[in-house]
Amino acid sequence: MPNKDEITAAIQAIEPFKQSDELFKSRMAAHARVLSxxxxxxxFVNQDEADKIYIVxxxxxxxxxxxxxxxxxxxxxxxxxxxxxxxxxFEDCIYPYSAEATETSELIxxxxxxxxxxxxxxxxxxxxxxxSMAKYRKQQDREIEHRTIxxxxxxxxxxLLRLIDQDxxxxxxxxxxxxxxxxxxxxxxxxxxxxxxxxxxxxxxxxDVKGATIHMDDVQQLVRYSCAxxxxxxxxxxxKASAY
Amino acid sequence: MPNKDEITAAIQAIEPFKQSDELFKSRMAAHARVLSxxxxxxxFVNQDEADKIYIVxxxxxxxxxxxxxxxxxxxxxxxxxxxxxxxxxFEDCIYPYSAEATETSELIxxxxxxxxxxxxxxxxxxxxxxxSMAKYRKQQDREIEHRTIxxxxxxxxxxLLRLIDQDxxxxxxxxxxxxxxxxxxxxxxxxxxxxxxxxxxxxxxxxDVKGATIHMDDVQQLVRYSCAxxxxxxxxxxxKASAY
DNA sequence: TCATTGAATTGACAATAGTCAAGGCAGATA
DNA sequence: TATCTGCCTTGACTATTGTCAATTCAATGA
Numbered sequence: 001m002p003n004k005d006e007i008t009a010a011i012q013a014i015e016p017f018k019q020s021d022e023l024f025k026s027r028m029a030a031h032a033r034v035l036s037x038x039x040x041x042x043x044f045v046n047q048d049e050a051d052k053i054y055i056v057x058x059x060x061x062x063x064x065x066x067x068x069x070x071x072x073x074x075x076x077x078x079x080x081x082x083x084x085x086x087x088x089x090f091e092d093c094i095y096p097y098s099a100e101a102t103e104t105s106e107l108i109x110x111x112x113x114x115x116x117x118x119x120x121x122x123x124x125x126x127x128x129x130x131x132s133m134a135k136y137r138k139q140q141d142r143e144i145e146h147r148t149i150x151x152x153x154x155x156x157x158x159x160l161l162r163l164i165d166q167d168x169x170x171x172x173x174x175x176x177x178x179x180x181x182x183x184x185x186x187x188x189x190x191x192x193x194x195x196x197x198x199x200x201x202x203x204x205x206x207x208d209v210k211g212a213t214i215h216m217d218d219v220q221q222l223v224r225y226s227c228a229x230x231x232x233x234x235x236x237x238x239x240k241a242s243a244y
Numbered sequence: 245m246p247n248k249d250e251i252t253a254a255i256q257a258i259e260p261f262k263q264s265d266e267l268f269k270s271r272m273a274a275h276a277r278v279l280s281x282x283x284x285x286x287x288f289v290n291q292d293e294a295d296k297i298y299i300v301x302x303x304x305x306x307x308x309x310x311x312x313x314x315x316x317x318x319x320x321x322x323x324x325x326x327x328x329x330x331x332x333x334f335e336d337c338i339y340p341y342s343a344e345a346t347e348t349s350e351l352i353x354x355x356x357x358x359x360x361x362x363x364x365x366x367x368x369x370x371x372x373x374x375x376s377m378a379k380y381r382k383q384q385d386r387e388i389e390h391r392t393i394x395x396x397x398x399x400x401x402x403x404l405l406r407l408i409d410q411d412x413x414x415x416x417x418x419x420x421x422x423x424x425x426x427x428x429x430x431x432x433x434x435x436x437x438x439x440x441x442x443x444x445x446x447x448x449x450x451x452d453v454k455g456a457t458i459h460m461d462d463v464q465q466l467v468r469y470s471c472a473x474x475x476x477x478x479x480x481x482x483x484k485a486s487a488y
Numbered sequence: 489t490c491a492t493t494g495a496a497t498t499g500a501c502a503a504t505a506g507t508c509a510a511g512g513c514a515g516a517t518a
Numbered sequence: 519t520a521t522c523t524g525c526c527t528t529g530a531c532t533a534t535t536g537t538c539a540a541t542t543c544a545a546t547g548a
Contacts, residue, residue: 046475065389065475073389073475087382090375092481096382119374123367126374130363131334133377138331138340140384141319145309147391148317148432151504180526188392193505195527211514211526231290231309231317237336395534424496437535439497455496455544 002057007032007108010055013081016128024118024125028110035107043099043107044085050095052109053085059105060178062185063097074185077102077178086129089116102182142232147188150229152197153204155187157226160207160214166235172219176212201225246301251276251352254299257325260372268362268369272354279351287343287351288329294339296353297329303349304422306429307341318429321346321422330373333360346426386476391432394473396441397448399431401470404451404458410479416463420456445469 002010008029011017017025035054037043043054046065054061056078063075063084075097078084087096089112101107119126146155163174176183184194198209205225208215216222223234230236246254252273255261261269279298281287287298290309298305300322307319307328319341322328331340333356345351363370390399407418420427428438442453449469452459460466467478474480 065385067393067473067475069472071393071473073392075385075388087378087385090371090378096385120367120371123364123370126367126370127334127364130370130374130377133374133381134331134334137377137381137384140381140388141309141331141340144319144384144387144391144432145317147388149311149315188388190506191526192507192528196505199527228313229311229315231311425494434536435496436498436537440535443497 001036002034002106002108004029006057007034010057010081010108011110014055014083016125016132019128020118020125021122024114024122028114028118031111031114032108033110035109037101037105037107039101039103041101043101044095045098046095048095050085050088050093051112053083053112053115054099055083055108055110056080057106057108059107060102060182061105061107062100062102062182064100064185065097072185074182074188077182077186079177085112086115089119102178142236145231149231150226152187152189152193153201154226154229155189156183156194156197157201157205157222158230159183159187161219161222161226161234162236164219168219171215171217174214176214180212245280246278246350246352248273250301251278254301254325254352255354258299258327260369260376263372264362264369265366268358268366272358272362275355275358276352277354279353281345281349281351283345283347285345287345288339289342290339292339294329294332294337295356297327297356297359298343299327299352299354300324301350301352303351304346304426305349305351306344306346306426308344308429309341316429318426318432321426321430323421329356330359333363346422386480389475393475394470396431396433396437397445398470398473399433400427400438400441401445401449401466402474403427403431405463405466405470405478406480408463412463415459415461418458420458424456 008025011025011028011032017028034057035043037059043061044050044052058080061078061084063078064072065075066072076084084099085095088094093112119129146158150158160174163177164172180194180198181191184191187194189197201207201222202209205221206216206218207222227234252269255269255272255276261272278301279287281303287305288294288296302324305322305328307322308316309319310316320328328343329339332338337356363373390402394402404418407421408416424438424442425435428435431438433441445451446453449465450460450462451466471478
């Protein structure tokens with residue numbers, strides 16, 4: 001169970017809050033509620049009234065939408081120290097997606113009204129939110145590009161590259177941040193397709209796959225394979241510190 | 245050639261500028277430059293220094309990225325009275341995509357520095373920009389959903405539905421806003437796939453296709469076909485007044 | 489009216505990804 | 519250690535989309 005200091009630290013860690021008013025942050029901290037959730041627990045569903053924002057302290061939260069027959073589209077997977085639920089501060093005030101913990105996770109929730117007030121009264125915070133929205137938008141644009149141009153294996157390669165500390169030289173080991181099934185849905189493909197595409201990637205680039213751990217002697221091989229079908233050049237600066 | 249009044253009107257028509265300071269808008273108008281561009285003319289390319297924002301007065305502008313081998317991914321197609329190029333007001337200040345007129349078009353360009361100043365000095369404008377960014381983000385999320393869940397025919401149907409005045413009852417006629425090839429790329433498919441998928445849609449829903457004009461007696465038929473593979477219910481409010 | 493041009497369609501085929509069913513594997517539990 | 523469970527993989531097959539080449543169509547201008 002996180003204490004006051006950890007809550008304050010978590011709020012402070014959120015990109016757009018970093019430079020914001022201390023008073024605002026302490027007010028947020030005062031109203032924070034800690035949540036411990038089990039794997040599979042649903043935090044809210046698409047079209048629910050949006051009254052809270054969430055910060056992930058540990059674990060992962062999947063944002064997704066689904067059709068009546070249960071087919072899911074994963075929008076994003078939120079890692080530690082990131083926020084979600086803030087998309088609809090304006091207008092409709094309903095969540096545009098559902099949120100589900102993909103493993104046992106700790107979260108804090110904050111009244112969305114506080115954030116709304118903060119944005120309206122502190123221009124610096126509004127600018128920071130705007131900047132973070134713009135960043136997210138770029139990421140989504142890139143996502144659409146990837147799904148249009150890259151095939152399954154290339155998307156996996158690209159995903160792996162984004163897990164690497166990009167300044168790294170020489171041999172690299174990566175550990176997948178979450179289940180392969182979840183990675184697959186994050187990349188917009190079926191688990192079976194993921195499995196086969198990973199094997200294809202292995203054959204093409206000589207990476208070494210052992211369970212969730214992937215090792216390679218030469219990152220450049222992977223770069224050549226995946227970044228050939230991408231408009232950006234490796235390393236993709238703007239994706240460096242992003243959510244996975 | 246548009247006159248001062250038309251320029252002012254165009255600036256006024258941009259969603260986030262509507263409620264903004266009059267002085268800001270007149271300063272923008274004073275610095276506006278009118279551009280007449282031919283079909284195929286490139287306004288800027290991905291990674292160019294972002295010093296201007298653009299407003300479309302007439303015609304269409306395609307935003308896209310491409311890989312070294314020329315494969316394109318269309319990010320968006322900007323209609324009349326919409327703005328583009330504002331994605332990178334912060335940080336890097338480079339355009340994250342290329343822009344090309346898809347037919348003879350009239351545009352105005354404005355120094356991005358003015359918008360930046362405006363946002364930093366007028367909190368109301370910052371809020372309006374934030375709101376418009378959030379809206380755009382939702383649209384992109386929906387776009388990702390569609391590409392994940394819907395097949396080619398369903399995406400076309402969904403596109404058509406968004407062209408309809410959604411309150412309309414009874415028989416409807418639609419005219420495609422631009423070339424089929426461009427619609428295809430907007431929906432992330434090849435022209436050949438578009439052609440075949442449209443035919444399939446026709447067989448499935450009884451729509452009547454004559455060139456770029458599409459007629460149907462019953463919108464509901466199309467709704468049943470396309471919206472079955474979408475998390476949203478028709479009419480999709482949040483897409484109503486959006487760019488196509 | 490004819491020729492030209494680019495858009496759109498069509499056919500034949502290849503590549504890619506999805507579906508369904510059957511096992512295999514590894515970590516958790518008793 | 520044995521068993522259970524859920525994740526992952528594999529095989530066989532289907533569906534969907536992409537690619538390449540050949541026409542067809544329609545708008546345009548000489």
